[in-house]
Amino acid sequence: MPTKQCFDSNVGDEMCPGPGDVVAYHTQVPLNGLLEIPLNKPPKEEIFNIRHEIDITKFTTVTVKRPPGKKVLVVGKIMLGIEYIAKVPDQKVHFAHWDIPFQVLIKNDDGSLLPTDFNLEEYxxxxxxxxxxxxxxDERTITKEIVLLIWLQRIDN
Known part of the structure; x- marks a missing residue:
């Protein structure tokens, strides 16, 4: 099961909202593009497993003066790893990984700023x-499609 590194008490384990979870604020982040197998690794014949870990490194509010309000800034990275069968006669199974950064701003669902008295300590x-x-x-190139959901939950929910 993928894990997520915590840097303080206001960051939870990786999880999608479940029944009964109240999503206070959220945003989605598409992370699409190409990845190249490093040259020091053999070319791939077939991918057979995907792994990931998410690490949130910054979780803070940003105060905006005009119009007055706040946004929540969430910065981190997802480590995406693949296990693959190599196109070589020996050492058939290999692992390659990439750190893919993300940075998002969370506002109200209607796009407006959060109130100036928004308290991040409650989430x-x-x-x-x-x-x-x-x-x-091809044997060295992979296309990735990842959709991250970053969501805030009140501590008392």
């Missing part, structure tokens, strides 16, 4: 991989 941040797909392009 815990969660990150969730809602969708994860990799496909081979």
């Amino acid at each position: 815990i941040a969660h990150a969730c991989v809602e969708h994860e797909e990799v496909q081979q392009v």
